[in-house]
Amino acid sequence: MPTPSLAALPIRRLTPRDLTACADLSEDRGWPREEHKWGFLLTAGKGYGIDDPDGGLVSACVITEYGPQERPDLGAIGMVLVAERHARQGIGRRLMRHVVDAMGTTPLTLHSTPYGRPLYEELGFKVTGRAEMLRGHFTPGPSKSPVATRAVTAEDLSTIVRLDEEVFGTDRTHIITRLPAFADQLRVAEENGRIIGYVGAWPNMETQVVGPLIARDTETAKALIASLAAHTDRPLRTDIDVRHEELLAWAKERGLVSVAFNSVMAYGISELPGDWTRRFAPLTVAAG
Numbered sequence: 001m002p003t004p005s006l007a008a009l010p011i012r013r014l015t016p017r018d019l020t021a022c023a024d025l026s027e028d029r030g031w032p033r034e035e036h037k038w039g040f041l042l043t044a045g046k047g048y049g050i051d052d053p054d055g056g057l058v059s060a061c062v063i064t065e066y067g068p069q070e071r072p073d074l075g076a077i078g079m080v081l082v083a084e085r086h087a088r089q090g091i092g093r094r095l096m097r098h099v100v101d102a103m104g105t106t107p108l109t110l111h112s113t114p115y116g117r118p119l120y121e122e123l124g125f126k127v128t129g130r131a132e133m134l135r136g137h138f139t140p141g142p143s144k145s146p147v148a149t150r151a152v153t154a155e156d157l158s159t160i161v162r163l164d165e166e167v168f169g170t171d172r173t174h175i176i177t178r179l180p181a182f183a184d185q186l187r188v189a190e191e192n193g194r195i196i197g198y199v200g201a202w203p204n205m206e207t208q209v210v211g212p213l214i215a216r217d218t219e220t221a222k223a224l225i226a227s228l229a230a231h232t233d234r235p236l237r238t239d240i241d242v243r244h245e246e247l248l249a250w251a252k253e254r255g256l257v258s259v260a261f262n263s264v265m266a267y268g269i270s271e272l273p274g275d276w277t278r279r280f281a282p283l284t285v286a287a288g
Contacts, residue, residue, distance in 0.1 A: 006089055007094070009052075009058060011048055011049070011094075011098045012048070012050075012051070014046075014047025014048060014049045014062075015042065015047070016042045018049065018060075019035060021056050021057045022042070022047070022057065022079070023038055024056055025056065025083060026038070026079075026081060028056075028083050029083070029084060032205045034205070036202070036204065038079070040178065040182050041062040041079060041284075041286060044287070045065065046062065046063050046065070047060060048061055048098065048099055049095075050091065052083065058083055058086050059080075059082045059083065059092060060095075061078070061079055061081070061095055063075045063078075063099055063108075064078070064175070064286075065106070066172050066175075067171050071106075072103075072106045073169075074107050074109060074170050074272075074273065074288070075103050075108045075109070076108070076109050077096075077109070078110060078284070078286025078287055079286045080092060080096065080116065082095075092116075093119055093123075096120070097123065100123060100124075105268065107266065107267065108125070108267040108268060109128075109265065109272055109288055110125065111262040111282075112125075112262060112264075112265050114263075117263055123267070125267045126265060126266060126267075127264070129242070129263075129276075130241075130263055130264060131240060131242065131264055131285065132240055132242050132248060132258055132261055133238070133261070133262065134236075134238055134239075134240065134256040134257065134259065135207065135235060135236070135256060135257060135259045136235055136255045137255050138225070138251075138255055139254050140230065141254065145222060147189050147222075148191070149187050149188065149189050149223055149227040150188060151185070151186070152186040152188055156188055156195065157177060157180075160176055160195065161176050163214065164214060166274075167214045167275050167278045167279050168214070168273070168274045169273025170273055179283075182200075182202055183200040183201060183202040184202055185201040185208070185228050185232070186201075187224060189215060189216075191216075197213075197214055197215030197216055197220040197278075198214055198224070199215075199228060201236070206234065206235065207234055207236065207237040208232050208234045208235070209236075210228060210236050210237065210238035211284060212283040213225070213279075214278055214280065215280060216278060217278075218244065218250075222247065222250055236256060237259075239262065239282060239285050240280060240281050241279065241280065241281070242261075243276065244280055262285060272288075
């Protein structure tokens with residue numbers, strides 16, 4: 001029986017049972033396997049993929065929806081991958097068109113590498129900003145921050161959900177409530193008993209990824225990052241909105257090094273919702 005053409009292979013919804021195949025696809029493209037992140041995204045979001053008749057996946061991506069389930073306010077696309085042996089044959093374009101069509105009128109966002117940006121622009125995405133990826137061992141400063149931080153308790157979650165919605169611009173309850181199980185650390189900043197920011201750090205290969213990071217101001221964001229660093233020996237990695245120049249400069253002074261820049265892109269909206277001045281880093285660039 002002849003092998004069907006790539007254009008004829010059906011696109012289907014992925015499930016958590018596809019975790020190993022997704023991790024294999026990451027490895028095929030020279031990425032880390034990132035099974036912890038794939039598991040989170042396939043559970044919290046919707047995966048789409050194309051099966052390879054010879055086994056494994058030809059292509060995959062995940063979209064995480066925010067807001068009302070029946071009519072999302074925003075969808076974040078990430079983990080767009082095509083197997084090396086099938087690259088440059090229009091597979092990524094076909095999968096992306098399918099996802100955009102499936103989401104209908106829902107506004108979309110994604111973080112793009114320079115390599116992927118031409119495809120996304122062809123599909124109608126426009127650059128709305130940039131994020132700088134930093135990585136390295138954090139070196140504490142000479143003086144302790146005056147901002148009080150502590151580990152999150154179960155009683156804090158409802159407050160964090162409300163703060164997150166206010167800053168992110170739409171409801172992310174299904175993400176926030178999964179953080180205690182997903183993250184190695186989850187901490188809040190307080191002032192007079194009131195939560196003014198929160199941050200998570202989750203394991204990704206040899207690093208701890210800092211995100212989400214939401215804070216009242218830059219000093220609060222600094223205190224939250226420093227509090228995470230004080231509780232791990234692993235290198236930190238994070239993606240910070242380039243408009244937060246003071247935080248970026250401080251992080252570099254503390255030992256983190258610039259690794260790459262990604263374009264923040266949007267489809268169907270000119271700007272992302274929420275308050276960017278208090279939104280410092282995403283949970284992951286794959287989920288916004």
